[in-house]
Amino acid sequence: MYDVLIIGAGPAGASAGIFAARAKKKVLILDNDKSGTKKAWADNHYAVMGITGYDVFETGKKQAAKYGAEVKLAEATAIEQIENGWRVTAGEDVYDSAAVILATGAAKGLARELGLQMKTGKDEGRTEVIAVDEEGRASMKGIWACGICTGQSMHITVTSGDGARVAINLLSEMNGKRYVDHDMMC
Protein backbone atom coordinates (compact mmCIF):
# COMPACT_ATOMS: atom_id res chain seq x y z
CA MET A 1 0.00 0.00 0.00
CA TYR A 2 1.47 3.34 -1.05
CA ASP A 3 0.72 6.64 0.67
CA VAL A 4 0.88 8.61 -2.57
CA LEU A 5 0.73 7.28 -6.13
CA ILE A 6 1.50 9.85 -8.82
CA ILE A 7 0.56 9.33 -12.45
CA GLY A 8 2.91 11.33 -14.69
CA ALA A 9 6.58 12.20 -14.11
CA GLY A 10 6.69 15.53 -15.95
CA PRO A 11 7.56 18.73 -14.05
CA ALA A 12 4.28 18.59 -12.08
CA GLY A 13 4.35 14.90 -11.13
CA ALA A 14 8.08 14.61 -10.40
CA SER A 15 8.03 17.78 -8.32
CA ALA A 16 5.08 16.44 -6.30
CA GLY A 17 7.02 13.18 -5.92
CA ILE A 18 10.13 14.93 -4.59
CA PHE A 19 8.10 16.65 -1.85
CA ALA A 20 6.10 13.53 -0.94
CA ALA A 21 9.19 11.31 -0.83
CA ARG A 22 11.17 13.82 1.22
CA ALA A 23 8.24 13.83 3.67
CA LYS A 24 8.98 10.08 4.15
CA LYS A 25 5.79 8.94 2.47
CA LYS A 26 5.77 5.71 0.47
CA VAL A 27 5.59 7.06 -3.07
CA LEU A 28 5.15 5.47 -6.49
CA ILE A 29 5.40 7.46 -9.73
CA LEU A 30 4.16 5.87 -12.97
CA ASP A 31 5.07 7.43 -16.30
CA ASN A 32 4.49 6.18 -19.85
CA ASP A 33 7.22 8.40 -21.35
CA LYS A 34 4.96 10.24 -23.80
CA SER A 35 5.56 13.84 -22.72
CA GLY A 36 6.19 16.59 -25.26
CA THR A 37 8.13 18.38 -22.50
CA LYS A 38 11.19 16.27 -23.41
CA LYS A 39 11.45 18.18 -26.73
CA ALA A 40 11.52 21.59 -25.05
CA TRP A 41 14.40 24.01 -24.70
CA ALA A 42 13.63 26.40 -21.82
CA ASP A 43 15.33 29.79 -21.44
CA ASN A 44 12.69 30.98 -18.99
CA HIS A 45 13.40 28.57 -16.13
CA TYR A 46 13.98 30.62 -12.99
CA ALA A 47 17.61 30.49 -11.73
CA VAL A 48 18.72 28.16 -14.55
CA MET A 49 20.54 29.63 -17.59
CA GLY A 50 18.79 27.42 -20.17
CA ILE A 51 17.89 23.74 -19.88
CA THR A 52 16.51 21.04 -22.14
CA GLY A 53 13.14 19.50 -21.38
CA TYR A 54 14.91 16.14 -21.46
CA ASP A 55 17.19 17.21 -18.60
CA VAL A 56 14.26 18.63 -16.63
CA PHE A 57 12.44 15.32 -17.02
CA GLU A 58 15.32 12.96 -16.27
CA THR A 59 16.70 15.02 -13.36
CA GLY A 60 13.21 15.32 -11.83
CA LYS A 61 12.76 11.55 -11.83
CA LYS A 62 16.29 10.98 -10.40
CA GLN A 63 15.68 13.55 -7.68
CA ALA A 64 12.39 11.89 -6.63
CA ALA A 65 14.10 8.48 -6.62
CA LYS A 66 17.03 9.86 -4.57
CA TYR A 67 14.58 10.57 -1.72
CA GLY A 68 12.93 7.15 -1.94
CA ALA A 69 10.17 7.40 -4.54
CA GLU A 70 9.77 4.36 -6.79
CA VAL A 71 9.65 5.51 -10.41
CA LYS A 72 8.29 3.04 -12.98
CA LEU A 73 7.94 3.19 -16.74
CA ALA A 74 4.30 2.12 -17.07
CA GLU A 75 0.97 3.35 -18.39
CA ALA A 76 -1.83 3.63 -15.86
CA THR A 77 -4.95 2.31 -17.57
CA ALA A 78 -7.59 2.39 -14.83
CA ILE A 79 -8.28 3.79 -11.37
CA GLU A 80 -10.90 2.32 -9.06
CA GLN A 81 -11.92 3.03 -5.50
CA ILE A 82 -11.08 0.46 -2.82
CA GLU A 83 -11.99 0.41 0.86
CA ASN A 84 -9.04 2.47 2.10
CA GLY A 85 -7.99 4.36 -1.01
CA TRP A 86 -7.50 3.77 -4.70
CA ARG A 87 -6.32 0.93 -6.94
CA VAL A 88 -4.38 1.85 -10.09
CA THR A 89 -3.97 -0.70 -12.88
CA ALA A 90 -0.94 -0.53 -15.17
CA GLY A 91 -0.86 -3.45 -17.61
CA GLU A 92 -0.67 -6.66 -15.57
CA ASP A 93 0.16 -4.79 -12.36
CA VAL A 94 -2.08 -3.22 -9.74
CA TYR A 95 -1.00 -0.72 -7.10
CA ASP A 96 -2.99 0.44 -4.07
CA SER A 97 -2.55 3.86 -2.54
CA ALA A 98 -4.23 6.06 0.03
CA ALA A 99 -4.02 9.05 -2.31
CA VAL A 100 -3.50 9.53 -6.04
CA ILE A 101 -2.12 12.62 -7.75
CA LEU A 102 -2.94 12.96 -11.43
CA ALA A 103 -0.19 14.83 -13.29
CA THR A 104 -0.94 13.47 -16.73
CA GLY A 105 -0.28 16.59 -18.81
CA ALA A 106 -2.36 16.69 -21.98
CA ALA A 107 -3.85 13.22 -21.32
CA LYS A 108 -7.18 13.37 -19.53
CA GLY A 109 -8.69 9.96 -20.44
CA LEU A 110 -8.09 8.43 -17.00
CA ALA A 111 -9.77 11.33 -15.23
CA ARG A 112 -12.73 11.19 -17.60
CA GLU A 113 -13.14 7.42 -17.24
CA LEU A 114 -12.98 7.71 -13.45
CA GLY A 115 -15.84 10.20 -13.65
CA LEU A 116 -13.98 13.18 -12.19
CA GLN A 117 -15.60 16.55 -12.66
CA MET A 118 -14.01 18.38 -15.61
CA LYS A 119 -14.11 22.03 -16.64
CA THR A 120 -13.13 24.21 -19.59
CA GLY A 121 -9.43 25.15 -19.76
CA LYS A 122 -8.03 28.56 -20.78
CA ASP A 123 -5.32 27.48 -23.21
CA GLU A 124 -6.05 26.98 -26.87
CA GLY A 125 -6.52 23.27 -27.53
CA ARG A 126 -6.97 22.50 -23.80
CA THR A 127 -10.75 22.52 -23.91
CA GLU A 128 -11.25 20.13 -21.02
CA VAL A 129 -9.20 20.02 -17.82
CA ILE A 130 -9.67 18.38 -14.41
CA ALA A 131 -11.65 20.56 -12.00
CA VAL A 132 -9.78 20.98 -8.70
CA ASP A 133 -10.36 23.06 -5.58
CA GLU A 134 -7.80 25.70 -4.58
CA GLU A 135 -5.67 23.09 -2.75
CA GLY A 136 -5.57 20.68 -5.71
CA ARG A 137 -8.29 18.20 -4.69
CA ALA A 138 -10.30 16.73 -7.57
CA SER A 139 -13.99 15.90 -7.17
CA MET A 140 -13.43 12.48 -5.53
CA LYS A 141 -11.90 12.23 -2.04
CA GLY A 142 -8.27 11.12 -2.16
CA ILE A 143 -7.74 12.12 -5.80
CA TRP A 144 -5.62 15.23 -6.35
CA ALA A 145 -4.32 16.76 -9.58
CA CYS A 146 -1.68 19.24 -10.72
CA GLY A 147 0.05 20.67 -13.79
CA ILE A 148 -1.46 21.28 -17.18
CA CYS A 149 -4.08 18.52 -16.76
CA THR A 150 -5.79 20.96 -14.36
CA GLY A 151 -5.40 23.94 -16.69
CA GLN A 152 -2.18 25.42 -15.27
CA SER A 153 -0.34 27.51 -17.85
CA MET A 154 2.01 25.48 -20.04
CA HIS A 155 5.35 26.42 -18.49
CA ILE A 156 7.87 24.29 -16.66
CA THR A 157 8.30 26.50 -13.61
CA VAL A 158 4.53 26.96 -13.28
CA THR A 159 3.79 23.22 -13.47
CA SER A 160 6.71 22.16 -11.23
CA GLY A 161 5.62 24.80 -8.71
CA ASP A 162 2.06 23.57 -8.93
CA GLY A 163 3.16 19.97 -8.31
CA ALA A 164 5.06 21.08 -5.19
CA ARG A 165 2.12 23.19 -3.99
CA VAL A 166 -0.43 20.39 -4.39
CA ALA A 167 1.89 17.84 -2.72
CA ILE A 168 2.39 20.21 0.22
CA ASN A 169 -1.39 20.57 0.56
CA LEU A 170 -1.85 16.78 0.45
CA LEU A 171 0.99 16.23 2.97
CA SER A 172 -0.51 18.87 5.25
CA GLU A 173 -3.87 17.06 5.14
CA MET A 174 -2.23 13.68 5.78
CA ASN A 175 -0.08 14.96 8.66
CA GLY A 176 -2.79 17.13 10.20
CA LYS A 177 -0.60 20.26 10.15
CA ARG A 178 0.97 22.57 7.60
CA TYR A 179 3.93 20.78 5.99
CA VAL A 180 7.22 22.67 5.49
CA ASP A 181 10.37 21.28 3.81
CA HIS A 182 13.42 23.47 4.54
CA ASP A 183 17.11 22.60 4.59
CA MET A 184 20.02 24.80 5.66
CA MET A 185 23.68 24.95 4.75
CA CYS A 186 25.71 23.81 7.73
Ligand SMILES: Cc1cc2nc3c(=O)[nH]c(=O)nc-3n(C[C@H](O)[C@H](O)[C@H](O)COP(=O)(O)OP(=O)(O)OC[C@H]3O[C@@H](n4cnc5c(N)ncnc54)[C@H](O)[C@@H]3O)c2cc1C
Ligand atom coordinates in the same frame (compact mmCIF):
# COMPACT_ATOMS: atom_id res chain seq x y z
C1 LIG B 1 8.12 21.58 -27.74
C2 LIG B 1 7.83 22.23 -26.40
C3 LIG B 1 8.55 23.31 -25.99
C4 LIG B 1 8.31 23.91 -24.75
N1 LIG B 1 9.08 24.97 -24.35
C5 LIG B 1 8.91 25.47 -23.11
C6 LIG B 1 9.75 26.53 -22.64
O1 LIG B 1 10.62 27.02 -23.36
N2 LIG B 1 9.54 27.00 -21.39
C7 LIG B 1 8.56 26.52 -20.58
O2 LIG B 1 8.44 26.98 -19.44
N3 LIG B 1 7.74 25.52 -20.99
C8 LIG B 1 7.89 24.99 -22.23
N4 LIG B 1 7.07 23.98 -22.66
C9 LIG B 1 5.89 23.59 -21.86
C10 LIG B 1 6.16 22.68 -20.70
O3 LIG B 1 7.10 21.72 -21.04
C11 LIG B 1 4.87 21.97 -20.28
O4 LIG B 1 3.73 22.74 -20.47
C12 LIG B 1 4.82 21.59 -18.83
O5 LIG B 1 6.07 21.35 -18.35
C13 LIG B 1 3.92 20.41 -18.61
O6 LIG B 1 4.17 19.79 -17.37
P1 LIG B 1 3.21 18.65 -16.80
O7 LIG B 1 3.98 17.92 -15.76
O8 LIG B 1 1.89 19.23 -16.41
O9 LIG B 1 2.90 17.67 -18.04
P2 LIG B 1 3.92 16.74 -18.90
O10 LIG B 1 5.31 17.26 -18.92
O11 LIG B 1 3.25 16.51 -20.21
O12 LIG B 1 3.93 15.40 -18.07
C14 LIG B 1 2.85 14.50 -18.04
C15 LIG B 1 3.42 13.09 -18.01
O13 LIG B 1 2.38 12.16 -17.72
C16 LIG B 1 2.55 11.03 -18.54
N5 LIG B 1 1.27 10.33 -18.60
C17 LIG B 1 0.09 10.79 -19.10
N6 LIG B 1 -0.87 9.85 -18.95
C18 LIG B 1 -0.28 8.79 -18.35
C19 LIG B 1 -0.75 7.52 -17.93
N7 LIG B 1 -2.02 7.12 -18.13
N8 LIG B 1 0.11 6.66 -17.32
C20 LIG B 1 1.41 7.02 -17.12
N9 LIG B 1 1.91 8.23 -17.50
C21 LIG B 1 1.08 9.10 -18.10
C22 LIG B 1 3.01 11.62 -19.87
O14 LIG B 1 3.62 10.69 -20.72
C23 LIG B 1 4.00 12.66 -19.36
O15 LIG B 1 5.29 12.09 -19.19
C24 LIG B 1 7.30 23.39 -23.91
C25 LIG B 1 6.56 22.28 -24.32
C26 LIG B 1 6.81 21.70 -25.56
C27 LIG B 1 6.00 20.50 -25.96
